[in-house]
Amino acid sequence: MxxxxxxxxxxxxxxxxxxxxxxxxxxxxxxxCGPFGQxxxxxxxxxxxxxxxxxKVGYHALRFxxxxxxxxxxxxxxxxxxxxxxxxxxxxxELVRLSGASRIAWVGLRYGASLxxxxxxxxxxxxxxxxLWDPVVHGxxxxxxxxxxxxxxxxxxLPGWKAPVSQTEALGFPxxxxxxxxxxxxxxxxxxxxxxxxxxxxxxxPETSFADxxxxxxxxxxxxxSVLIDTGATWKSEEAMNTFYVPVNVLNAVVSRxxxxx
Amino acid sequence: xxxxxxxxxxxxxxxxxxIETLPPExxxxxxxxxxxxxxxxxxxxxxxxxxTVRMARRLAREGFHVLRxxxxxxxxxxxxxxxxxxxxNVQDVRRAMDYLEQSxxxxxxxxxxxxxxxDNGIKTAAVDPRVVGVVMLDAYAYRTLKFYWLKxxxxxxxxxxxxxxxxxxxxxxVERVRARFPHADSxxxxxxxxxxxxxxxxxxxKREFAEKLRTVVDRGTRCYIIYTANASDKYSYPExxxxxxxxxxxxxxxCCEYWPNVNHTFTELAMQERLFAAVTAWTxxxxxx
Numbered sequence: 181m182x183x184x185x186x187x188x189x190x191x192x193x194x195x196x197x198x199x200x201x202x203x204x205x206x207x208x209x210x211x212x213c214g215p216f217g218q219x220x221x222x223x224x225x226x227x228x229x230x231x232x233x234x235x236k237v238g239y240h241a242l243r244f245x246x247x248x249x250x251x252x253x254x255x256x257x258x259x260x261x262x263x264x265x266x267x268x269x270x271x272x273x274e275l276v277r278l279s280g281a282s283r284i285a286w287v288g289l290r291y292g293a294s295l296x297x298x299x300x301x302x303x304x305x306x307x308x309x310x311x312l313w314d315p316v317v318h319g320x321x322x323x324x325x326x327x328x329x330x331x332x333x334x335x336x337x338l339p340g341w342k343a344p345v346s347q348t349e350a351l352g353f354p355x356x357x358x359x360x361x362x363x364x365x366x367x368x369x370x371x372x373x374x375x376x377x378x379x380x381x382x383x384x385x386p387e388t389s390f391a392d393x394x395x396x397x398x399x400x401x402x403x404x405x406s407v408l409i410d411t412g413a414t415w416k417s418e419e420a421m422n423t424f425y426v427p428v429n430v431l432n433a434v435v436s437r438x439x440x441x442x
Numbered sequence: 443x444x445x446x447x448x449x450x451x452x453x454x455x456x457x458x459x460x461i462e463t464l465p466p467e468x469x470x471x472x473x474x475x476x477x478x479x480x481x482x483x484x485x486x487x488x489x490x491x492x493x494t495v496r497m498a499r500r501l502a503r504e505g506f507h508v509l510r511x512x513x514x515x516x517x518x519x520x521x522x523x524x525x526x527x528x529x530x531n532v533q534d535v536r537r538a539m540d541y542l543e544q545s546x547x548x549x550x551x552x553x554x555x556x557x558x559x560x561d562n563g564i565k566t567a568a569v570d571p572r573v574v575g576v577v578m579l580d581a582y583a584y585r586t587l588k589f590y591w592l593k594x595x596x597x598x599x600x601x602x603x604x605x606x607x608x609x610x611x612x613x614x615x616v617e618r619v620r621a622r623f624p625h626a627d628s629x630x631x632x633x634x635x636x637x638x639x640x641x642x643x644x645x646x647x648k649r650e651f652a653e654k655l656r657t658v659v660d661r662g663t664r665c666y667i668i669y670t671a672n673a674s675d676k677y678s679y680p681e682x683x684x685x686x687x688x689x690x691x692x693x694x695x696x697c698c699e700y701w702p703n704v705n706h707t708f709t710e711l712a713m714q715e716r717l718f719a720a721v722t723a724w725t726x727x728x729x730x731x
Contacts, residue, residue: 183447183459183518192445194461196518224486228518250488251461251495253445330709338671338705352491352709 186274193267194251195244197278198231202238208283208308209240210438211275213268213292217326218351219415220249222425223289229426230287233435240279244271246295257354261295261362268299285309285438286376290415291316294366300374309441310376311434314384314415317393319366326350369396379404380437384411384430403442409433444502448509450541451534456520458534460487460511462546463498469505474729475574476548477501478538479510480559482707486517490556490707493714497554500718504726507546511538513562535566543572550574552725557706558643560667567663568654575664575728577721580706583669583676584648585614586686592678652690659695666724667698668717672706697724 182199185192200206212227214220231241246264248254268286276284285308288296293315300310316322330350334341349355355363369392379402381390386408397404411427444464451458479494481487487510488495498508513534514522522530535553542548552575553563560578567573590607597603659665669677677683683698699720704713 181518183449185445185447194447218491221485221488221490221492224517225484250492251445255499256492256496334705334709337709338703340703349711352493352707352711352714354711 187270190253191247192253193244193247193270195242195271195274196228196231197275198235198241198243200238200240201235206240206279206281207238207439208285208441209242209275209279209281210234211268211272211284211286211296212241212243213271213286213288213296214243214245214250215290215292215415216249217291217353219290220245222415226426226431227289229428230431230434233431234438237435237439239285239438240275240281242271242275242278244274257356259356260358261298261366264295265299268295269303272299272303283308283441285311285441287311287313287434287438288315289313291322294319294368297368297371297374300376301372303375305375307374307376308378309438310374310379311382311437312379313382313430313434314388315368315381315390315393316366317368317390319363322366323347323355323360323363326355369393371396373400374402376402377442378402380434381406382430382433383408384427385414386410407433448511448541448545451514451520451537454520456514456522458511458514458520458537459518460509460538461495461498462542463502463508463510465502465505465507469503471505472547473731474506475550475552476507476509476539476542476546477552477554477725478535478542479508480535480553480555480562481513481516482556482559484516487512491709491714493556493708493717496714497718497721500722501725504722504730506552506725506729507542507548509538509542529565531562532566532569535562536570539570539572552577552729554579554721556580556708561643564651564654564658564665567658571661573658573663575725576658576666577724578665578667579708579717580670580672581667582645582648582651583673584651584686585676586682587611588685589676589678589682648686649690652687652692655687655692655696656690659692664728665696666721667696668720669698669700670704670706670708671702674702678702 182197185194187193212231214227215223227243231243234241245252246267248256248259286296293312296310297312297315300307327347327350331343333351347355379397381404383390394406409430411430446462448460448462449457479498482490494510498510501508512519513531514520539551551573553566553573554577555563556579560581563576563578567576590611594603594607655665677700680700684693687693708714708717
């Protein structure tokens with residue numbers, strides 16, 4: 181496991197590269213795109229476990245932080261969707277450079293899956309597999325969910341808390357006006373084709389529906405499958421931040437999809 | 443901001459990983475201690491809501507060399523092999539200080555932590571004289587008689603509250619007497635082991651916490667404690683620390699504040715700003731001339 185910074189000094193991104201274990205020829209390489217905000221903190225352990233598992237079955241993996249998130253350069257207020265899509269491309273190139281692999285897959289979780297979908301529309305060659313785990317399909321709904329989760333948490337955690345008039349933050353992270361506009365404009369059903377030989381849509385909460393996104397994937401002609409793996413987990417809570425929770429059944433499913441990718 | 447990866451520890455499998463934030467050129471000073479920001483619970487080194495990243499950058503702008511890192515088994519650090527050491531977390535914090543001593547020539551350190559980070563900060567400070575400052579956010583809290591009185595007064599004629607008070611007050615009195623006898627130490631040690639196995643926060647007897655605080659303030663280490671609303675079941679008025687620790691000779695010797703409108707992880711941005719401003723002002727007051 182190698183932690184490092186990459187990219188230009190003023191906008192350096194933090195990444196952790198996991199070498200495939202075993203020393204033989206690697207099966208390929210996997211770029212891991214994490215979620216936004218509070219969910220990114222919660223997902224850290226899960227994505228580290230995923231990268232470790234991928235290494236054990238012969239895949240190199242790169243986890244990274246988008247600009248203005250995690251350990252990367254930039255203040256929280258400076259993040260934007262277009263910058264983060266650019267960061268996915270930069271991380272992809274870094275993974276290709278480090279691994280030398282020609283067979284590359286991406287795994288995106290929550291908003292990271294949305295960014296991966298947007299970024300996968302404009303890459304030079306097809307991904308072997310694109311795994312979208314609980315993607316944020318409609319950004320406007322996501323924004324509402326963040327707002328509701330923030331209010332619910334603060335009311336429970338701080339007696340007497342009063343909701344602000346306008347939403348400029350959610351669960352500890354700023355939501356600038358421009359980022360809120362980015363979220364509102366996000367609609368994966370209108371994204372068009374992605375450059376991947378196969379897409380796996382993973383749904384870990386039975387109450388969530390991706391029917392319209394599935395229709396749009398089918399309409400784009402990409403080969404895809406949609407799987408439900410119930411974990412009982414919630415992404416939108418601050419309490420979940422301080423847990424050791426790792427949904428092993430989802431990790432197994434993701435790894436097996438990548439191994440079976442065309 | 444100039445930041446770099448720090449990797450240290452006994453070997454690759456057990457390597458501890460962190461990020462150093464360096465002061466802008468010309469603002470650093472050998473007189474200033476280096477600052478370590480410790481994990482809060484099981485949250486990785488970026489902290490709840492990326493608080494530690496932002497705090498590290500603020501403090502670096504003041505001329506401090508800052509390291510935020512993951513204890514073994516947390517974040518991106520390696521696992522810890524079974525150790526006979528009583529407090530492996532303290533061992534990790536000391537390793538981080540050794541690393542900065544060797545790589546950057548740091549001789550003195552300030553430790554900052556929320557909750558379990560505060561616990562690890564004071565535990566390390568008690569055994570390592572290189573620590574010259576400790577910031578404890580939601581440190582261990584202990585009720586006082588005035589705490590109970592204020593609680594009861596707010597409940598008016600609630601009979602259940604009064605009987606509950608009588609029960610808790612007599613239990614506390616019994617515990618105070620028990621704590622004076624030798625077996626209390628072995629009981630506390632057993633509870634400490636149980637708590638670490640269950641990954642729950644172990645609250646030591648007040649006397650134990652007071653002794654650690656005495657040890658560090660007697661040698662000149664500065665301590666800054668902030669209690670938030672999270673501690674309100676144990677801490678409810680600004681002077682409570684002085685009231686509770688007067689008999690240990692700590693009254694007026696530790697900077698302690700009560701922030702009842704702030705939650706445990708400083709969730710909202712205004713709370714975070716208040717925290718950054720307070721910690722920056724405190725470090726500046728003591729170490730920036």
